[in-house]
Amino acid sequence: MARPAPKPRFERQPPPVRRQALIDATIECLKRYGHDGLSIRTISAQAGVSVGLINHHFPNKDELVAAAYRHINAELIVGMQAAVARAGTSPRARMRAFLEAWFSAPSLDADALAVWVVFWGLYRHSRLIQRVHRETYQGYVNLLRSMLAELLPPARALRSTGARRGVRAVPSAPVDLRLAAIGLTALLDGLWLEWCLEPGTFRPAEAVELCEGWVAHLVRRAAALVRTSAAV
Numbered sequence: 001m002a003r004p005a006p007k008p009r010f011e012r013q014p015p016p017v018r019r020q021a022l023i024d025a026t027i028e029c030l031k032r033y034g035h036d037g038l039s040i041r042t043i044s045a046q047a048g049v050s051v052g053l054i055n056h057h058f059p060n061k062d063e064l065v066a067a068a069y070r071h072i073n074a075e076l077i078v079g080m081q082a083a084v085a086r087a088g089t090s091p092r093a094r095m096r097a098f099l100e101a102w103f104s105a106p107s108l109d110a111d112a113l114a115v116w117v118v119f120w121g122l123y124r125h126s127r128l129i130q131r132v133h134r135e136t137y138q139g140y141v142n143l144l145r146s147m148l149a150e151l152l153p154p155a156r157a158l159r160s161t162g163a164r165r166g167v168r169a170v171p172s173a174p175v176d177l178r179l180a181a182i183g184l185t186a187l188l189d190g191l192w193l194e195w196c197l198e199p200g201t202f203r204p205a206e207a208v209e210l211c212e213g214w215v216a217h218l219v220r221r222a223a224a225l226v227r228t229s230a231a232v
Contacts, residue, residue, distance in 0.1 A: 018049075018053070019057050019058075021049075022043065022047055022049070022058065022064065023064070023067050023068050024047075026038070026046075026064050026065060026067075027071075027072065029042050030065075030068070030114060030118050031112070031114050031115055034114055038061070038118075039061070040055070040061055043061075065118070065122065065128075065129070066128035066129055068115075069119050069129055070132045070135070073132070074136060076107055076140075077140055080102065080140075080143060083097045083100070084097050084098050084101075084143070084147065091147065091150035091151045092151070094150065095148075095151060096208070096212065098144075099188075099208045099211050100204075103191075103195075103207045103208055108195060108196075109196075110195075112196070119133075141182070141185060144184055145178070145180075148175075148177055148215070149177055151215065151219050152177075152180075152218070152219060152222045153174060153219075153226045174222040174225040174226050174229075175221070180218060184211070184215065187210070187211060187214055188211065191207045191210065191211070195207065
């Protein structure tokens with residue numbers, strides 16, 4: 001009679017490596033089971049470790065889910081930054097590189113929608129998720145703002161009726177960069193959600209063209225405002 005194969009011995013790993021493995025297992029479980037089916041036991045089974053080991057690294061499930069949220073956001077932002085950096089110094093090329101990275105893997109992944117739905121559902125009631133969102137979202141918006149600032153015409157010192165009385169005219173940007181970044185973010189998120197729900201609705205390349213058209217319109221509008229203010 002054949003003897004059963006010996007069970008593999010537990011492999012010790014450095015804490016950061018073990019934590020990342022648990023985060024990866026949590027993300028995979030969220031894709032498979034959603035929030036209702038997520039538990040420390042399902043995560044432990046996916047990661048191939050004991051429940052006690054998870055509790056050693058994360059005090060509760062909420063902390064683990066928040067860590068997963070932080071990881072996904074950070075991974076996306078780093079990927080976008082790398083794509084922009086590879087594009088060189090041309091503002092248009094950098095923006096296109098960002099958009100192409102946004103509408104490609106791992107960002108454009110229909111399976112990932114299940115994970116984001118969980119995060120969005122937790123946002124209203126979880127201060128942990130709210131804090132992580134604020135931390136990561138700001139980095140994402142700042143990246144968009146910097147690229148838009150490269151594309152838009154520079155601010156000009158607008159003439160002031162009080163200049164004759166010694167009041168200095170202050171530079172005024174033709175477009176509110178904060179609102180522009182928010183508007184582009186909304187367009188990106190909406191197209192991403194539409195594709196995840198119905199991937200056949202449009203091609204990623206078409207989404208890139210839509211966003212480039214939006215940015216081009218913004219740039220033309222800003223240039224027109226600068227010309228108008230210079231003529232006053």
